[in-house]
Amino acid sequence: MKAKSYAEMQCSIARTLEHVGSWWSLLIIRDAMMGARRFKDFEKSLGIAKNTLTNRLTKLVDIGIFEKVAVSENSAFEEYVLTKQGRDLAPVMIALAQWGDKWVPHEQGPSTEIIDADAGRKLSRIWPRRQDGEIIPLRKIRMKRAKGAPKKVWEEA
């Protein structure tokens, strides 16, 4: 659920989750990345309630992650297509999928594969790198509030 908004938090992650962090939203986007377009596609694939799906899709269109496009010249139906903004969530999806494969393996294998079409094989782990491609080890990475952002409670004193 969600009754309280993250929108006013001074945090880039919170603001992203405000847009795509609701239950179902990321799975809707995942399905779109795997080829779903029509309302019924998402509904049947996810087993989500129709009213909830309507709410999610409407919001995702509002914030610019999907756009509604006519199915064809001569059809009155519309389908939901990811915008550039939506497609740009790919690194998030890849990171989520790879974490799941590593830490929550399923008896029946990965079951979602993310492929490099040129090399024809699974992507290697997505990980921060320096410009030259060198991998940055976790211990060298610091997450901190930006200058000007309010002090965290545990930083007082």
Place this chain on the structure above:
Amino acid sequence: MKAKSYAEMQCSIARTLEHVGSWWSLLIIRDAMMGARRFKDFEKSLGIAKNTLTNRLTKLVDIGIFEKVAVSENSAFEEYVLTKQGRDLAPVMIALAQWGDKWVPHEQGPSTEIIDADAGRKLSRIWPRRQDGEIIPLRKIRMKRAKGAPKKVWEEA
């Protein structure tokens, strides 16, 4: 909210979200990555209700993302520390933060900074690469169900 589980879906992303996709969970983990440890730290930083925080932390401990550790030799209090599994969510956090900075900028700037401690500057965009470091363009990336996973509804016919 969340009333229906993703656990049985044949999808790596769904299984990850089943663990960390509930409202608040990723923000709790973010706070931990930024230095929060004590119950009160999370509570005050997030403004989350105590019962909800208790539920989330208990679950996150159960599934191995946090562990409870004595604050010190002579203290009876415990604090919540990320496990290796939890720290391994770093790429997810980085991807979320960078997407937010790009698409949902805040008047007052990024407000969450992720730094390469050696280079002393912000991380460049996390993105899938080939082993040699070459960036893989989005159009070369395919997400698909693995062999054996059930066909997607839009693939029928």
Place this chain on the structure above:
DNA sequence: AGTAATTGGTTTCATAATGCAACTAAAAAT
């Protein structure tokens, strides 16, 4: 040592979000 404040909860109740089933109008297929 005795008292006050903090911590980490639990419990209760109101509210908000979701799940489900029934219903509907428009479009498409037969």
Place this chain on the structure above:
DNA sequence: ATTTTTAGTTGCATTATGAAACCAATTACT
């Protein structure tokens, strides 16, 4: 012309969250 599909909407039951009060144990203060 009729049936089926699609994309919803509506209403109700259930579940999750938010807020406040309450509580026992621990820690800090005097």
